[in-house]
Each structure stands twice: as structure tokens, then as C-alpha cells.
Amino acid sequence: MSQNLERELSALFEDHADQLKGQWITEMRESGLLEQMSDVETEARYTALYNTVVSTFRTGEFEDVEKYAKIITEEAVMHDMSVERIIGGILKLRDIYERFIFSKYRDDEEKLYQLLDSYEPIANNILTIVTMAFVEERERVIHEQQRAMMSLSTPVLQIREEILVLPLIGTVDSERAEQILEELLDRIVEVEASVVIIDLTGVPIIDSLVANHMIKTVHAAKMLGADTIITGISPANAQTLAGLGIDISMLITKNNLRAGLWHADKMLGFKVRIEDR
Amino acid sequence: MDIPILKIEDFLVVTIQSELSDDEISKLQEDILLRIKDVGATGLIIDITALDIVDSFMGRTLSNVAATAELLGAKTVVVGIRPAVAVTLVELGIRVKWNVNTALNLERGRKLLKQLIGAEQRGGVS
Numbered sequence: 001m002s003q004n005l006e007r008e009l010s011a012l013f014e015d016h017a018d019q020l021k022g023q024w025i026t027e028m029r030e031s032g033l034l035e036q037m038s039d040v041e042t043e044a045r046y047t048a049l050y051n052t053v054v055s056t057f058r059t060g061e062f063e064d065v066e067k068y069a070k071i072i073t074e075e076a077v078m079h080d081m082s083v084e085r086i087i088g089g090i091l092k093l094r095d096i097y098e099r100f101i102f103s104k105y106r107d108d109e110e111k112l113y114q115l116l117d118s119y120e121p122i123a124n125n126i127l128t129i130v131t132m133a134f135v136e137e138r139e140r141v142i143h144e145q146q147r148a149m150m151s152l153s154t155p156v157l158q159i160r161e162e163i164l165v166l167p168l169i170g171t172v173d174s175e176r177a178e179q180i181l182e183e184l185l186d187r188i189v190e191v192e193a194s195v196v197i198i199d200l201t202g203v204p205i206i207d208s209l210v211a212n213h214m215i216k217t218v219h220a221a222k223m224l225g226a227d228t229i230i231t232g233i234s235p236a237n238a239q240t241l242a243g244l245g246i247d248i249s250m251l252i253t254k255n256n257l258r259a260g261l262w263h264a265d266k267m268l269g270f271k272v273r274i275e276d277r
Numbered sequence: 278m279d280i281p282i283l284k285i286e287d288f289l290v291v292t293i294q295s296e297l298s299d300d301e302i303s304k305l306q307e308d309i310l311l312r313i314k315d316v317g318a319t320g321l322i323i324d325i326t327a328l329d330i331v332d333s334f335m336g337r338t339l340s341n342v343a344a345t346a347e348l349l350g351a352k353t354v355v356v357g358i359r360p361a362v363a364v365t366l367v368e369l370g371i372r373v374k375w376n377v378n379t380a381l382n383l384e385r386g387r388k389l390l391k392q393l394i395g396a397e398q399r400g401g402v403s
Contacts, residue, residue, distance in 0.1 A: 194381075220363040220364055220366075224358060225356075225381035225385055225386075
């Protein structure tokens with residue numbers, strides 16, 4: 001029964017395709033949603049949307065909408081198109097179709113309500129799918145950027161044979177802590193490091209999570225034969241750490257990176273001297 | 278399968294080439310300790326480079342071997358722990374009661390053993 005109504009709707013839209021298209025384009029122009037878009041582009045945009053909507057009504061399946069949503073979101077990201085334009089276009093089409101149904105069946109109230117009952121859920125669902133696709137696309141981009149930022153912010157530097165320096169900058173959460181640990185261990189193996197200096201000057205807050213992660217890192221590095229020196233803990237953070245009651249007695253800590261490096265040199269027997277000229 | 282225990286100077290070297298069952302691990306532990314007693318080794322190097330996974334039983338056994346070898350007069354160094362294995366061992370919380378000396382590779386392990394034994398002898402003299 002309802003399948004029939006949907007077919008009727010799709011036939012209705014197809015029969016009056018040109019009229020509805022003209023109306024959509026005019027109204028879209030008026031509301032400024034088609035600015036900087038050529039006629040060919042407008043036509044293509046409408047056709048894509050129109051085909052999707054009609055096939056959805058004909059089949060009652062939303063596969064085409066999902067495909068359309070995927071394409072349009074990718075396009076939008078690529079051409080820096082605003083979400084407002086695309087959602088606006090769909091809303092406009094929805095309104096035009098709805099009004100068209102009204103005008104067509106204004107004399108047959110029962111039929112009108114039946115058609116609207118069938119039309120509204122599908123139209124709303126199309127809009128929801130496209131909107132969700134946008135949200136997902138944005139989230140994906142944000143996630144990608146976060147990962148890029150993370151890998152940028154954890155350089156492991158080799159400053160002498162057998163000495164690595166890891167300057168940490170910014171807040172450390174458990175995901176990043178995990179990543180730092182992996183990166184560091186791989187580098188230890190790669191360069192056959194014996195001493196690792198972790199500099200915390202750029203870490204604003206050291207809480208129990210960061211502290212526990214430090215201890216874990218120190219232990220894992222030790223298993224690979226590398227001793228760890230922690231430097232650059234600020235007085236405020238030192239107080240917090242002492243207050244947390246975490247056992248950090250096995251950590252070698254130094255005031256600053258300079259002192260840490262000096263200590264590392266001493267452990268490995270490096271001596272720095274100024275050559276006489 | 279018998280795992281070869283090689284003797285180089287005063288040290289014994291054991292290379293574990295593949296994953297071992299719990300029985301094989303226990304057998305290896307016995308073999309190593311007997312061999313230390315036989316040859317009077319002062320150092321033991323266990324190379325686990327080939328192991329992708331070290332479970333808690335293996336971890337505990339390594340720790341036991343080290344403690345027992347110490348009683349027989351030999352220092353133990355475990356070498357070739359992979360990064361992923363190190364993380365697992367730390368997460369298992371073994372390290373807390375795991376006083377096994379570790380080094381990156383065989384070469385470093387031998388160096389560390391010499392240092393450990395040297396330090397003990399110097400300590401004994403003074």
C-alpha cells in the first residue's frame with residue numbers, strides 16, 4: 001500500500017521534472033545559495049540530487065542517498081563549499097516538492113494526508129543521512145589532524161652516540177603517552193642507545209597519569225638496556241608529584257636538560273672540552 | 278628439543294630460537310642451572326631476540342633462573358628484548374619484582390656482565 005504511494009510520488013516528480021527544476025533553480029538563486037556557480041554546475045548539482053530523490057522514492061531504499069552523501073561531502077571538502085549551501089539545497093527541494101503535492105491534491109484531503117505521511121519520513125531521512133555524512137567527514141578530518149599533530153610533537157633526537165633526547169611539549173594524555181613509548185623504544189633499538197633523557201620543561205601539568213607513564217617508560221627502556229634521566233620538572237609540578245605519593249625513587253631526575261646531558265656524558269664517559277687554538 | 282647452551286670463556290650463552298611450551302621452559306631452566314654448576318660459569322646470557330611474545334610464565338622463569346644462578350655464583354643478563362615485549366612485561370607488572378639485568382643485544386650484554394663481575398670483585402677486595 002505505502003509502496004504504491006511512494007511510486008505515485010516518484011511518478012509525480014518525474015512527470016513535472018522540468019517545472020520543479022526551474023522552480024528550484026529560481027528559488028536557490030534568490031536566496032543566494034548558487035553564487036559563483038555556473039549554469040552547467042547548477043544543472044549537474046540539481047540532476048544528481050533529483051536522481052537520488054526520485055530513485056529513493058521509487059525503490060524505498062536509501063542506498064543511493066548514502067552514495068550521494070559520500071560524493072557530495074567529498075566534493076564539499078575539496079571545493080571548500082559551505083555545508084549551508086548543500087543542506088540549504090536539499091531543504092529547498094523538500095519544500096518545493098511538498099508544496100507541489102499540496103497544490104496538486106488540495107481538493108482531495110484524504111489522499112493528500114496519505115501522500116504526506118508517505119513523503120515526509122523519506123524526505124527527512126534523506127536530509128538526516130546527508131547531514132550525518134557531513135558530520136562524519138568533519139570528524140574524520142579532525143582525527144587525521146590530531147594524529148598529524150601528535151607525530152609532529154614527539155621528536156626523538158639523537159644528540160650523541162648512545163644518547164637520545166625526548167623533549168616533551170604540551171599535555172600528555174594516555175593515547176599520546178602510548179605513542180611516545182612506542183616511538184622511543186623503537187628508536188632505542190635503532191640507534192642502540194644507552195641513555196635516554198626525557199625533558200619535561202614543556203609539559204604544563206604533570207599528574208598521576210603522566211607520572212605513571214614516565215615510570216612505565218623508564219622500566220621498558222631499562223629492559224632494552226637504556227637508562228633514563230628525567231629533566232625539567234618545574235617546582236610546582238615537583239610539589240604535585242611529591243603530594244601524589246607515587247614512588248619515583250628509581251627515577252634519575254635532574255634540574256634541567258643541561259644537567260641531564262652532563263650526567264649522561266658522565267655515565268658514558270664522554271668529556272667535552274674546548275680545544276686550544 | 279634440546280636448546281644448546283654455549284660456553285664462551287667463563288660465560289654461558291643461551292639463545293632461545295622459538296616459542297617454548299611451559300614444559301620446555303622448565304626443562305631449559307634445569308639444564309642451564311646444571312651446566313652453570315658443571316663448568317663453574319661466572320656469567321649467563323639469555324638471548325630472547327627471536328621471541329615475539331613473552332608470557333608471565335616465561336617472565337617469571339627468567340627471573341627465577343637469574344635468582345638461582347646468582348646463588349650458584351653466576352650473574353645473569355637477558356638480552357634482545359623487543360620493544361613490544363618490553364611493553365608487555367611492564368604492563369604485566371613483572372618488572373616490579375623482576376630484578377633481572379637487561380641489555381640491548383649480545384655484545385652489550387657481555388659488556389654489562391664484565392662490569393657486574395668486575396664491580397663485585399673490586400667490592401670483594403676492599
